[in-house]
Amino acid sequence: MFERSCRALQAACGRTLLGGQDLQIYRIEREEADISRLIKQERAFWRGVELDxxxxxxDEGVPMQ
Known part of the structure; x- marks a missing residue:
């Protein structure tokens, strides 16, 4: 999701190999709401890093602002 926000991609493909034999490929569409939420959480995280x-x-159930 983060890469799509940086690159302005409309979709990406995700791949996973299950059990060493079952290759599954997924198309993941760009969701602006998800990207906005991710950026907001990233800012809150780095603000915490700066403030140590x-x-x-x-488990606290506290939403990141």
Missing amino acids: QAPPSL
């Missing part, structure tokens, strides 16, 4: 604060635990 650990990110909140996922």
